[in-house]
Amino acid sequence: MEQFFPDGGHVRLRSRVRRKYLHAATDGIGVLLSPERASFNAAWRVHRVVRNGVPLVLLHGAAYGRYLAASDDHRVVQGVYDDLEADDVMWTAVEAAGDHLVLLRHVSGRFLRANGSWKKGVTVDYNPSTPMMHWEVESLKLQPETPDIPPPRPHVRELLIWCCFLPLIWNICAWLTSIISLQVRCFLGCFHRRRVAPFPERTIRCIRADYFGNFNDDHGWAAFQFEGRSVYLLRWDVMSHVGVFITLCTRAGRYGRLTPLVTDLPRILLPMDIIGLTIYSPGDNLFALLA
Template identity: 45%
Template sequence: MAAGAAADAMQQFPDGAHVRLRSRVHGGYLHADEDGAGVSLRWLRRRSANAAWRVQRILHDGTTCVLLHSAAYGRYLAASPDPAPPGHRGHRVVQGDYGEEGVDPVLWKPVGSGHAGYVLLRHVSYRLLRANGRYRLWHAGVSVDDFDNQSTMMHWKVESIPPRPGPPLLIPPTPINREGFRGLFLLHEPVVLQRTIRYVQADNQGNFNLNPNGWATFQFHGRSVFNLRWEVATHVGLALFFFRVIVCVRAGRYGQPTPLFVDLPRNEETLDVVAVIADTPAAEALRYPNVDAHWR
């Protein structure tokens, strides 16, 4: 791979920026699924936070590589050792943590594809990120496949997402109206998810105890990020000023705190969150993708 092409590919992933990745073949966007684990292609979710990924550049073995963590849930684009599902090639790609397993599962290198306007994303295992289902669009999972199996299914268009000037408003949860529908449509009570929240408050500079074993915990019901902010604010003693608390999620011990502005994933896994106070240097350093902006 020519050095110039590799450099051009890397330039499309500025450190700290948000990007979308669009499949050359399908036109679908790389999407962090709402279960908080899967990664797939979605065609109608371009303006979703789930299609936005923040770039984190790191130096690995003397070369610059990237980590991509979801703007929705803060988890990292990761290659799994598990085989891809039936109808898909290679190994499964998931939303993973940057934790005790180290950086290898979440480490990627953008390289030139040999076709103008498209890049390849090469995992540290030397496999390439690929779409699936060329002729069967319902095979929408994303995987990594051997470098020697290159095809246009591995070509990605990088779309830059400009930042918002500040955090988006959090939408209050919609109450469920059960009156009048129980006999017709509501056969069962809605399932309310429950999970453990581990939390810590950052100081004004963004520093906090990196070891989550020393964090406090509470039980949280539901998925509402609005309700989560209020509960975190209450636990850190800022209930009256809950609107000044920014809840950030951290995926793994070495994960970067990501501001949470969409509802929690549909699972019951323990969530590590960092409370950042508005109008502090720590809050000013946070970045939010303007997913509604027009891309040229």
């Protein structure tokens, strides 16, 4: 089955029955089915390992770098590869009937399973005979160009504040042209800016790799608090700590492989490791991205 899952390659997994793609949810935790094909959340990078002589397949999402993992309660989630003996992220590929059809068997003996149309989530189960466990594997071509990092989007709270204040400001300006009295000064109090509670923050650990992409796991990391999800703004904050001319990469766990960050961060506010690779250096592997 190595032809379907070459080490370092990118794939999409499509349910044979539901005709939808395996997606890393934007919350950074869930895994679901979605019809969106042209999305980084639908792409998974192959990470092959051999443990006790058995070849195993790990899949980490191209969007957030987190690994396809099976929980104890049948749910499939996005996990981390923080322990070489971890079982939750370990899978084997088993050929199924039909071209490019596979079963993904977890080391616990359960199989990756799509669910009925009433349920978006993906689970694991023990019955490999159902076609709900059949997956089509689509290999992704690589392109040499770097995708544009999305610009920051305004927070919903900021948009609501502006939507509320703009009509008020317009009315106040109209009053100023017709009334010169104490009432004008009262209405000017509406311009007073209310204090808005700060947005939740996440902890970012960052380090700059050397020219060949190597870095120390135990020393040299800087840490700071980051507000929001914008990868565009994150890049500026990281550059203020480790220097300019870098490509941002993340990893999910100490043994996770680097994933270029080209989408906004997941919604969950878990700490993130960010590694900066010097642009155009041998360690900068950003030119092996998805088509």
